[in-house]
Amino acid sequence: MKISKHDQKLILVLLGIAVFLAAYFGICKSFNDRKADAEAQITQLEAEVEMLSAYSSSQAAYQDEINKIGDSIANELAAYPSDVRSEDLIMYVTELETEIGLSVNGISVASPEVVAKFTVPNKGVGSYQLVPVVAIKTALTIECNLNYTQLKSLIDYVNLNSYKAGISDVSVSYDSQTGGLSGSVTIDKYFISSADYTYTPTVTPSIVKGTNDPFGTFTKPVTTSPSPSPTGTN
Structure with missing residues (x-):
């Protein structure tokens, strides 16, 4: 085709x-x-x-709220102590004896332990960064004798007057000989520190037994020899 x-x-x-x-x-x-x-x-x-x-x-309104929340957090954290030493707890026991009137027979202090880790804002000049911190708890157990009124006063005093502290355990029994109570009370105290916090026991100097002035609080009086009386002839 x-x-x-x-x-x-x-x-x-x-x-x-x-x-x-x-x-x-x-x-x-x-x-x-x-x-x-x-x-x-x-x-x-x-x-x-x-x-x-x-x-x-709405950025301005958001920024105002952020600043308010940041300031509130900073103020709340600032109310916590940065450390709670064993000697602080001993002085606290003395305070309780004075304020409540209880009789302390013995105390024991638990080692600090980290209970929470978090970050807090740190506003610098032209910068804004988050800083890691830790919440730490230490516990104080008091062996004591007291009456019912003193026990109630102790609970109120710790919860109302001892900032950032709380009673975690109470174990008391009735003493038939004195008519009062005897037992133990455990008080938890909290503080906020940097993330690298390490507890270091306080170094106490050794004191020789029989030292009259172990803390160096007294000053030895200065003694001077009497000046010789003048001699002469009349």
Whole structure:
């Protein structure tokens, strides 16, 4: 079968048109798909822009609340002591004896233990960073004799007057000989310190037995030799 030159030209033209249409519609479809994706992303970004614009318009109010919360946290943490030493607890027992009137027979102090780890904001000049700190608990157990009124006063005194402290255990029994109570009371005390806190026992100097002035609080009086009386002839 022979195809005339005219028909060959016509076929070539039709093939060219078909190729052009296939390429055109392929490119158009790809473009339309990309356009749809871009429009979807733009719609999503517009919603985010609106949300960020609302945040930006309220930034001053948010910053005020952040500052208030930060100041409140700083004030609360500042109320905690930075350390509680064994000697502090001994003086605390003396305070309880004076204020409550209980009779202490013995005390024991537990080693400090970390009960929580967290970070606190530290605002510097042109900077804002979080500083790691730890919450530490130490416990004091008192063996004592007291009456019911004194026990109630002790609980109230620790809970109301001893800041950052609380009674964790009370174990007392009735003493038929004295008519009072005897037993033990455990008081927990808390403090806030840096994350690298390490408890170091206080070094106490050795004192020779029989020393009259172990703490060096007295000054030895200065003695002077009497001046010789003048001699002479009348």
